[in-house]
Amino acid sequence: MYDLLLANIAKYITLTQEETDYLISLLHTKKIKRKRYLQQEGDTTRHTSFVISGILRMYSVDKNGFEHIIQFATPGWWIGDFQSFLQQKPGNLFIDAIDDSEIIQLSKTDLDNLFIKVPKFERFFRILAENAVAAYQQRFVNSLSLSARERYQNFAELYPSLVQCLSQKFIASYIGVTPEFLSKMLNQQMQ
Amino acid sequence: MYDLLLANIAKYITLTQEETDYLISLLHTKKIKRKRYLQQEGDTTRHTSFVISGILRMYSVDKNGFEHIIQFATPGWWIGDFQSFLQQKPGNLFIDAIDDSEIIQLSKTDLDNLFIKVPKFERFFRILAENAVAAYQQRFVNSLSLSARERYQNFAELYPSLVQCLSQKFIASYIGVTPEFLSKMLNQQMQ
DNA sequence: CGGAACAATTAATGTAGATTAATTTTTTTT
DNA sequence: AAAAAAAATTAATCTACATTAATTGTTCCG
Numbered sequence: 211m212y213d214l215l216l217a218n219i220a221k222y223i224t225l226t227q228e229e230t231d232y233l234i235s236l237l238h239t240k241k242i243k244r245k246r247y248l249q250q251e252g253d254t255t256r257h258t259s260f261v262i263s264g265i266l267r268m269y270s271v272d273k274n275g276f277e278h279i280i281q282f283a284t285p286g287w288w289i290g291d292f293q294s295f296l297q298q299k300p301g302n303l304f305i306d307a308i309d310d311s312e313i314i315q316l317s318k319t320d321l322d323n324l325f326i327k328v329p330k331f332e333r334f335f336r337i338l339a340e341n342a343v344a345a346y347q348q349r350f351v352n353s354l355s356l357s358a359r360e361r362y363q364n365f366a367e368l369y370p371s372l373v374q375c376l377s378q379k380f381i382a383s384y385i386g387v388t389p390e391f392l393s394k395m396l397n398q399q400m401q
Numbered sequence: 402m403y404d405l406l407l408a409n410i411a412k413y414i415t416l417t418q419e420e421t422d423y424l425i426s427l428l429h430t431k432k433i434k435r436k437r438y439l440q441q442e443g444d445t446t447r448h449t450s451f452v453i454s455g456i457l458r459m460y461s462v463d464k465n466g467f468e469h470i471i472q473f474a475t476p477g478w479w480i481g482d483f484q485s486f487l488q489q490k491p492g493n494l495f496i497d498a499i500d501d502s503e504i505i506q507l508s509k510t511d512l513d514n515l516f517i518k519v520p521k522f523e524r525f526f527r528i529l530a531e532n533a534v535a536a537y538q539q540r541f542v543n544s545l546s547l548s549a550r551e552r553y554q555n556f557a558e559l560y561p562s563l564v565q566c567l568s569q570k571f572i573a574s575y576i577g578v579t580p581e582f583l584s585k586m587l588n589q590q591m592q
Numbered sequence: 593c594g595g596a597a598c599a600a601t602t603a604a605t606g607t608a609g610a611t612t613a614a615t616t617t618t619t620t621t622t
Numbered sequence: 623a624a625a626a627a628a629a630a631t632t633a634a635t636c637t638a639c640a641t642t643a644a645t646t647g648t649t650c651c652g
Contacts, residue, residue, distance in 0.1 A: 272546035280541060293535040303542070325524070332523035333516070339530035344484040346537035350471060351494070353544065354577060355463035358609070379629065386545060391609055393631055549639075568599065582639055584601055 212237065214286055215260050215314055222337050223330045232328065236320040241312050242266070248289075248305040248313070255295040257315040261287050264311025267380065269304050279384040282308075282372060288338065289313075308380065353386060359395060361385040403428065405477055406451050406505055413528050414521045423519065427511040432503050433457070439480075439496040439504070446486040448506035452478050455502025456563075458571065460495050470575040473499075473563060479529065480504075499571065544577060550586060552576040 212234055219225065225233070239262070242248055248266065249255060261283045268289055269279045280303070283289035294301025298318060316324075324331050352364055362385050366373045373381065382392040403425055410416065416424070430453070433439055439457065440446060452474045459480055460470045471494070474480035485492025489509060507515075515522050543555055553576050557564045564572065573583040 270542045270546055276546070278542070278545040280538065280545075292531065292538050296531055296535055329520060329523070332520070332527050336523050336527035336530060339527060339534055340483065340487055343530055343533045343537060344487055346534060346541060347471065347483050350537060350541055350544070351461045351469070353541070354469040354471075355461055355467070377629065387608095388610060389630075390611085390632085393629095394609095394633095397631080570599065579640060580600075581602085581641085584599095585603095585639095588601080 211239065211262075212314065214262050218260075218286060219334055223334050225328075225330070229328050229330070233324065236316055236324060238315045239312060240315055241310070242307040244307055244310050246307055248307065249291065249301070250304055251302050252300045253294070254298055254300050255291045255318075256298075257317050258288060258290045258295060258321065259313040259315050261285050261289060262312050262314060264307060264309045265375070266305055266307050266311055266313075269383065270302060271304060277304075277383050278386065279380060282369075282376070282380075282384070284372070288342075292342075308376070358385065358387045358391065362392070362395065402430065402453075403505065405453050409451075409477060410525055414525050416519075416521070420519050420521070424515065427507055427515060429506045430503060431506055432501070433498040435498055435501050437498055439498065440482065440492070441495055442493050443491045444485070445489055445491050446482045446509075447489075448508050449479060449481045449486060449512065450504040450506050452476050452480060453503050453505060455498060455500045456566070457496055457498050457502055457504075460574065461493060462495060468495075468574050469577065470571060473560075473567070473571075473575070475563070479533075483533075499567070549576065549578045549582065553583070553586065 215237075216225075216230065219233075238257075240259075242264070248259065251271065262285055264285075266283045266289055267279050268281045268283070268291070269277045271277055281289065289305060291301035291303040291305070293299075294303070295318060321335075325335075352361060356364060362381070365381065365385055378392055378396075379389045382389045385392070387395075406428075407416075407421065410424075429448075431450075433455070439450065442462065453476055455476075457474045457480055458470050459472045459474070459482070460468045462468050472480065480496060482492035482494040482496070484490075485494070486509060512526075516526075543552060547555060553572070556572065556576055569583055569587075570580045573580045576583070578586075
């Protein structure tokens with residue numbers, strides 16, 4: 211159940227049995243059915259979530275009702291509205307399950323206590339956050355400087371398995387074009 | 402000299418005199434004249450930098466030679482190509498000084514040692530990285546879901562002092578439009 | 593102080609990708 | 623397996639913003 215998470219943690223820090231047990235005592239698992247929300251605009255993010263099965267998406271909805279996917283999360287990934295979680299204020303993002311999924315949750319309160327009781331976790335979450343910054347920096351640069359076609363190619367290279375399993379609609383939303391345009395683009399490419 | 406940085410650190414962790422002295426022994430200051438590069442594409446980022454005076458910009462240059470400003474950094478801000486710094490590999494970003502500036506630098510090696518000798522710093526840099534993730538998430542959402550005019554308004558609200566002191570060229574590059582279009586937009590707005 | 597480099601403005605023209613809408617294909621539900 | 627819902631395709635039209643180019647205004651430096 212917690213193997214994937216523990217393996218993930220073990221890459222960066224080494225825990226004693228006691229520390230592992232304490233961590234596990236703070237965790238809760240949660241199942242989310244396809245199309246069900248983990249979080250909606252206006253909710254305050256009380257937990258950070260680690261995906262163990264399925265796939266979720268985080269997205270914003272603009273004032274014209276269009277969705278912009280910021281991130282997909284497959285097993286082994288963390289997902290959450292960082293701003294809302296850190297400041298414990300209502301956020302403006304949505305998260306829902308694309309397929310039936312299962313996640314492990316850790317509440318903000320428990321995480322804060324964990325940092326105090328087992329300071330080693332500061333290191334783990336520092337590295338996690340640093341990697342997230344690097345990833346966002348890169349994604350942002352790509353969205354600024356690549357054309358729609360290049361953004362698609364880049365996505366396909368980076369996440370070949372996602373290209374297989376996601377509908378075009380979601381990929382279009384992630385790379386920032388309409389489904390109609392993506393369809394046209396892909397069919398032109400073949401000729 | 403190091404006051405601004407120490408005050409910044411003191412917001413999140415408390416250091417003994419000894420720890421402060423040790424930190425200071427690892428720091429170097431550097432002056433960067435207007436238009437001089439702190440870093441160019443292909444360089445590996447060996448240091449993380451904290452601005453104490455002046456203003457710098459970090460940007461990417463796309464294959465058509467256009468610059469896209471990712472971040473400005475004024476006193477009190479950290480700046481650096483995270484991906485290159487973390488992986489110690491050549492990066493693809495540029496950083497240069499918009500005005501004569503002064504920064505404090507800390508090398509990757511010294512930072513890694515600092516984490517081992519004074520684990521408290523794990524917490525400080527964790528919080529820093531978390532805040533950076535939240536900021537990037539928000540900037541990214543804005544770039545996806547707002548029009549050029551809204552992005553300008555948002556920038557002007559967030560950084561009123563920068564709107565004053567930066568040339569339109571730089572603001573245009575930050576919000577992701579051409580200088581010509583920004584000029585037109587601003588003059589239309591007044592009518 | 594004068595001229596060279598740089599920044600801003602204006603306007604005509606061009607285009608990547610959006611919008612709308614109708615049709616077909618695929619998936620889901622019962 | 624049929625009906626309903628969702629996804630993909632195609633094509634015509636539209637638009638926010640880019641491009642190009644010429645003009646003016648500003649800053650900086652010898």
